[in-house]
Amino acid sequence: MKKTRSWRTFILLVMTTCLCFTIFVYLDLNMMHFLKDISPQTSAATDNVYSRMEYMDRDDPNESNVNTRRKYSKDLFLEKVLEYRLLLPLKGHLFNPVVRKVVEQLKKNDRIGKYVRIETIDEFAKSHLRPRDTTLSASDLKKVQNCKTTSKKDYLKSYKSLFEGNNGRSRCIRRTHHIYLNSTSFMIEVGGNWGWDAGNFSNLYNMNCIILEPLTPYTDILQRKFYGNEKISVYNIGLGSKNEVVMVNLEGINACATTKFSRKNGTVPIYIVNAIDFMTHLGIGVYDLDLLTLDCEGCEFEVLETLVKSNLIEKIRNIQWATHTQISISDPWGRYCRIQELLKRTHHPTYQYKFNWESWRRNGENIQCIDKVK
Template sequence: MKSRYIKLALIAGGVVATVLLLNHLHNAKSFINERGNEYSNKLMHSPPPPRVVPLLSNTHIKRNSPPPPRVVPLLSNTHIKRKPTKCGETEDDFTMAGNEGVKPLTEKIALKFRSNDSMCAARYFPKPNPQLTPEETRRKQACVKTWAADHRKGSGAFWAGNTQYVRHTHHTYLNSDSVVFDIGGNKGEDAEAMIKRFHPGNYLILEPIKTLFSDLAKVFKSESKILLYNFGLAKKNDKFYVNVLGHGGDATSVFAGNDNGGSCLLRVVNTTHFLLQIGVPCYEVDLITVNCEGCEFEILEELIASGMIGQFRHVQFATHPTLKHLKNAPERYCEIQEKLKRTHTVSYQYKWCWENWKRKDIN
């Protein structure tokens, strides 16, 4: 009997223990579910953690600074077909772009034309609106409509008597502090006239034809303030063959010759890249004069599109609209006119022939 009570007591104890264990497990599960729901709700309703950006050393980041100016790499047309030429080209002329040795002129520029910004080399130039306004479009269309008559009138007036020499005599603002860029040096007639008359402090000449470049080097060998480079400017770096035309072989044009029939190698580099190389963001150029048998369109378009047109106090250029391979000359000339009006005003003009523009802030 006694053993029977013992067995019953053990069974009852086991049942109680089982009930207590099950109750404990139930409470634990409820606690876990409750905390899990609280954590889930917290995750759902809490804002995301801030994005962590790793600290970089030696980055020199300037708050709200604009992007640096576009830099175009040195490129040359390595696929040009080699052939005998008549202008004295060397092996380097065929293998190099021509602007590899270009360095900034900044240290040679008069202080009054230099920028005070120590970071000027990385200066950002806001790009102008490439689209014309309705009023600019109206004037462009009117310009295109009368271009042939205006060309005859401008050309006739410019070449009458001694009028043509206005391109030399007009620039009375030039002095020993001035820097001049002469794009298309040719035989040096314009350079020699302005140097003798105004004695600018720095005179840079670009001449892509080797024979003409060599002649210029001889003419100005004693002029320490003249800097000569044997390449031209365009929209992109390139090499091609051209014919030498004009009286005594003093005119060249990529539009008058062609790669198959041309007898002289011509190298051009991207206009914007050259301006960055020569340091134009760090100083103002008193005068840029452009006379390069058709390349003036691409150079002016690049100057304007880059935003660096404002670095040039005076802009003088010749226009050659009748070259047969020049595309859309009237439309391009008239659009250039409208975009130049945004920053400069005309100081003399023989339309479609020669003209000069002065920056608006200059008296």
């Protein structure tokens, strides 16, 4: 009897192993076919890269190019993953359906030309990019230095006003401030986490929204939370100054303190896209973005520093961000002060709790919101 049970257990184990292996192979093959189907251009680019690698192997028998070949491989892998993550929210469409509706509405209202084609709007946006001068004058540098001198004091004062003022209700300003938003508005939230802010924004204003969240478990939560909402689209990426993959650790309640600047040996990969590349990918620059809001544990420095170097900053009507100075990032106080001086050239604050939370509006805009500067 015991032998019979042992044989049954053994057979069951073998069958289970075979089934798992079959499923793994099936999924792996399907993923490969999926990537090929959605990206014939990338396949061609891949062939070119591999051709260059083979050429190097052929012409240089030495191993001096090993590091170069590894770099090609890493770049190719990153390119593939980023392309997959940029295509996934399209749900089979050639362009993001949320942005497509925004563009069609703008065309209908004659706010962009009828000649603009959604299929090439990203190329059109990129063709209009121009660099901006980020040189600071002697007067600007003096203001930066004064800002740094009072930075710690300003941080503590603003922190108290924001989180203790008005019986704690002041902290809600990052959501309630933006009463200019409506059902035709378009915003991007960087750092969606589990969707608390995005849900409140949606309930208050019913606007169109792109949410970026680089942590896959929280992207899954966001997709379930907003399932069926055709005005919200979720991307499993973060924004920064360049395309890269970074290993991080999940930190804080609901991973809300997870940052790529932690300087610890991370175990979870997150994928970052250059801020200008992502926005022009959506066609921003051909049309205006109503609100960019950033709560991304330090990425605000890289994103803002990247945007102010380009005329794309002029196409963002409102920019809101949380400043994170208590992380392992190079000179956060000085970088904040420098960003502030550069941003003054195109925007002005509508509420400001320095080094905590604030929102800036494009100069010349005549829109309504709850103004409060601290």
